[in-house]
Amino acid sequence: MHQVTSFVDEREVVRLTQQLVQIPSVYRPGQPDGNEERVAQFVADYLRQIGLKVFVEEVVPGRPNVIAFYDSGRPGKTLLFEAHTDVVTEGDRDKWSYDPFAATIDGGRIYGRGSCDTKGNLAAAICAVQAIMRSGQSFAGKILLCIPCDEEGMMIGIKDFIRRGWAKGVDAAIICEPEENQLCITQKGAMRAILRTYGKMAHGAMPLTGINPNTRMARAIVALEELERKEMERLGNHPMLGFPSITPTILQAPVKGEPQINVVPDQCMTTLDIRTVPGQEHAILHAEMTAILDALGKEDEHFKAVLEVIEERPWTLTSMEEEVVQATASAYRELTGKDPVYNGVPGATDGTFLHQAGIPILTTGAGDRHIPHHADEYVEIGQLVETTQLFALSALTFLTQPASVK
Structure with missing residues (x-):
């Protein structure tokens, strides 16, 4: 042939x-x-x-x-x-x-x-x-x-x-x-997600009159980074695919309207590019991320976040x-x-x-x-x-x- x-x-x-x-x-x-x-x-x-x-x-x-x-x-x-x-x-x-x-x-x-x-x-x-x-x-x-x-x-x-x-x-x-x-x-598999945190607009000089979604988003991103670290330790370096990852890519606040340096926005958004490897189940990973957000909500009564998975590729x-x-x-x-x-x-x-x-x-x-x-x-x-x-x-x-x- x-x-x-x-x-x-x-x-x-x-x-x-x-x-x-x-x-x-x-x-x-x-x-x-x-x-x-x-x-x-x-x-x-x-x-x-x-x-x-x-x-x-x-x-x-x-x-x-x-x-x-x-x-x-x-x-x-x-x-x-x-x-x-x-x-x-x-x-x-x-x-x-x-x-x-x-x-x-x-x-x-x-x-x-x-x-x-x-x-x-x-x-x-x-x-x-x-x-x-x-x-x-x-x-x-x-x-x-x-x-x-x-x-x-x-x-x-x-x-x-x-x-x-x-x-x-x-x-x-x-x-x-x-x-x-x-x-x-x-x-690798892929999960594409949008994470939104919600707050209340306020004057930058008087931030306590509002609720800052940016600091809440920062906490969420750090917590997701910790989840990524745990998954990397649990699964190790796959010989053909490398490590799994949870990567914030786009970060935007406010989501609508013009940003101003002296205005606390009412909403912050980040996109997550999540790459998975054999040994990870998307449903379990989604549940773990949701649990992280729930835990942050228990620590802070003003923490409000919504995670939306828009695409899954196992x-x-x-x-x-x-x-x-x-x-x-x-x-x-x-x-x-x-x-x-x-x-x-x-x-x-x-x-x-x-x-x-x-x-x-x-x-x-x-x-x-x-x-x-x-x-x-x-x-x-x-x-x-x-x-x-x-x-x-x-x-x-x-x-x-x-x-x-x-």
Whole structure:
């Protein structure tokens, strides 16, 4: 099967990556060119041109998913490749050495927002399917491409994909994310929460006539930091995921209206980015945080706080005995002559929800895992080509092996 790798066209992989990066797909509400629609349409047209059956489904206005099939015509397993179209903001362009949407090639790298996370890997998945088609290699079953919107946000794209029934019958999924071609079999879970403390407005010169929500918030944050410390001690440093964390990110007071230095606000808000690891249960962690707030309320009759969890993504763990892991590991050895490196994803991916839908997932792809969301984001061309070959070889290995009995 190694011969399929000879049908991977490096120039094609590079060109497609550049074309994808050159279409900005940062979600900016209210801006006509501020979402994934244009890049999704480009991808859909490209997939039709190479001969795939393509569906474009709008999740919300201007934010479509693209779904495509390569069907062998023979009954068998279904392997899903998933790679999203959206990218994070480029931020301050003055911090970039290259135009973030020019897809400049320099020193064997493609620079640009999304080159690493994850338009390069999207190009690799598409070109891998193209290589399989060109090779004429026989297999049974189907390859399904899921190219959703909004992975960088609330992941509404993959949720819509599952809700419409596309995940039914999928036997395994490869999540195409920048992991340096390491085989990631686990990933952190995530809880996104909003914590609000309430007070009473007052003159800054006479603070005792009001109730300061900021000092109450400070107590809550310190108490949550202590909970984080206890969880880190209890669980230790996970060999693939590191430590769990409870991180306040946005801090705002007042929540509405203009802040003034001589005014005690009536409300303070912080967002919590909570990352969990195997051994943590979200329901228990939520209960512990609520208990902390209740205890602070007993100490201070004026302490009033509300914790709202707005999103949950449980941690995932895929057995190394799963067929998709075994097939990809075999493909990696055949391709490189080396044993694969197994690891974990430090963040959450769309694979979280595919895992919840009962699909074994493996996350891998080109790109330095520390580069996403940075200025001067890049992907190494050599590694990107290797990823394309790995995707093609993994798919054929998976789809030409009989399904194991579970």
